[in-house]
Every structure is written in structure tokens, then in C-alpha cells.
Amino acid sequence: MFSWLKRSPPDPQPETRVIQGIRVDVLNTRADLSTERVFRRAEAVIERVRQYQPWRLAHIRRDIAGIVVIRYACRAAYFPDTRACMLELTFMANEQFSDSQVAASLVHEGMHARLDRLSQEYGVTPFAQARARHERICRRAELDFGLAVPDGAPVVQRAVESMRLADEEVAPVIEWGEAERRIAAVDRAQALSPRTPGMHSDG
Numbered sequence: 623m624f625s626w627l628k629r630s631p632p633d634p635q636p637e638t639r640v641i642q643g644i645r646v647d648v649l650n651t652r653a654d655l656s657t658e659r660v661f662r663r664a665e666a667v668i669e670r671v672r673q674y675q676p677w678r679l680a681h682i683r684r685d686i687a688g689i690v691v692i693r694y695a696c697r698a699a700y701f702p703d704t705r706a707c708m709l710e711l712t713f714m715a716n717e718q719f720s721d722s723q724v725a726a727s728l729v730h731e732g733m734h735a736r737l738d739r740l741s742q743e744y745g746v747t748p749f750a751q752a753r754a755r756h757e758r759i760c761r762r763a764e765l766d767f768g769l770a771v772p773d774g775a776p777v778v779q780r781a782v783e784s785m786r787l788a789d790e791e792v793a794p795v796i797e798w799g800e801a802e803r804r805i806a807a808v809d810r811a812q813a814l815s816p817r818t819p820g821m822h823s824d825g
Contacts, residue, residue: 636690637661642668642679645688648711652693652809655715660691663714663724670725674770678763682707682732685739689728695805698727700734702749707731726764726777733763754789761785761792 636649637657646664650657671679687705691714699708709727713719737756740746749756761781768777784792 639664641665642672643683644668644686646691647688648691649693650691650711652711652715655711660711660714663721664689664691664709666721667709667714667725667728670721670771671728671767675729675767678729678732678767681736682728685732685735693805693809695802698731700731700738702735702738705735705738707735720773720776722768722771722773723776725771726767726774726781729767730760730764733760753793757793758785 634649634651636647638645638647639661640646641661641664646661648657648660648664650660668679671682685705686700686707688707690706690708691711692708693712694708694710697710697713700706701708707728708731709724713727714724734749734756737746737759738749741748747755761784765778765781765785768774768781771777
């Protein structure tokens with residue numbers, strides 16, 4: 623299903639588990655990060671949504687094909703061509719972010735998936751034609767989740783601040799090539815630097 627994740631040896635290969643009915647693929651390209659730790663985070667994040675908004679987790683199960691964890695130039699994204707929700711590798715591994723903060727990103731991208739499905743099945747205006755509107759709907763989902771969890775203050779603050787932005791700022795057009803070059807440079811520097819136990823990059 624996620625054939626684009628495959629790499630030729632000796633590159634790292636993706637590992638797959640099914641967590642609460644959701645396929646999770648982890649492609650760990652960072653030697654300083656534990657794949658097992660990332661899977662534990664995925665378990666905690668999915669459980670967080672189930673615990674506080676079980677109806678939303680049911681929607682996510684229906685609307686996405688799975689979760690992929692890879693090194694990427696943003697915290698999270700939804701890939702409509704594969705219906706995959708991406709949660710970024712260093713974001714997942716970084717303990718400075720709570721399970722609720724990571725779960726809020728899953729909720730956000732899950733709403734993108736839902737809007738994509740609605741645009742295909744019921745004619746809702748697609749993302750390409752209503753970027754800011756879609757983004758604000760997804761931020762509203764984040765806000766609702768942040769209000770539902772006991773440690774949701776950072777989630778609420780981020781969502782509110784984003785929704786106040788102008789249309790071109792709330793849904794900016796990103797130069798992905800330049801972003802990818804920057805994270806590649808960060809990873810090269812990380813590989814060359816002395817490792818400090820327990821420290822992880824936010825990317």
C-alpha cells in the first residue's frame with residue numbers, strides 16, 4: 623500500500639504495526655532515534671484520541687489508509703494520493719512535545735482526510751480551491767481536541783493563534799525542495815555531532 627516508502631538496501635526499511643485498527647509505518651532514518659520509542663508514542667497518541675474523542679478516532683480510522691512516520695519538513699501532513707497521514711519522525715520522538723500535542727496533529731490531518739473524502743464523495747470544495755478555509759476547519763478540530771484534554775493549553779494556544787492569521791499565512795505555499803535541503807543539512811550535522819543521551823531534535 624505504501625510502496626513509495628521502500629528504499630533499496632542498505633538504507634533503513636520501514637517497520638509496520640497495526641495499532642487500534644490503524645496501520646502505522648515507521649521509516650527511521652536517524653540512528654540516534656529509537657524506532658521502538660516511536661511506536662510507543664504512536665500507541666500513546668492514538669490512545670489519547672480514543673480516550674477523549676472516540677468518535678473522532680472512528681472517523682480517522684475510516685478516512686485514512688494509515689499513519690506514516692518519516693523525516694519530513696513539517697510536523698504532520700496528509701497525502702491524498704495514498705490517503706496517508708504523516709507524523710514527522712523527530713516530532714514523534716521529541717519528549718518536549720506531549721502526547722496531546724502530537725495527537726492534535728493527528729486530529730488536524732485526520733480532518734484534512736475527512737474533507738478530502740467529502741470533496742470526492744459529496745462535492746465539498748477541494749483543498750486546492752479553498753486552502754485557508756480547509757486549514758481553519760482543521761485548526762478548529764485541533765482547538766476542540768485541545769479543550770477536551772486536561773493538558774491541552776499549548777494545543778489551544780497554537781490553534782487560536784493560527785486561526786487569527788490572514789488567509790495567505792494560515793495556509794502558506796511552502797517551497798518543499800528548500801525545506802527538504804534544510805532538514806538534510808540538520809541531519810548531516812546531527813550525524814557528525816557527539817550524541818547526548820535522551821536528547822532529540824525537533825527538526
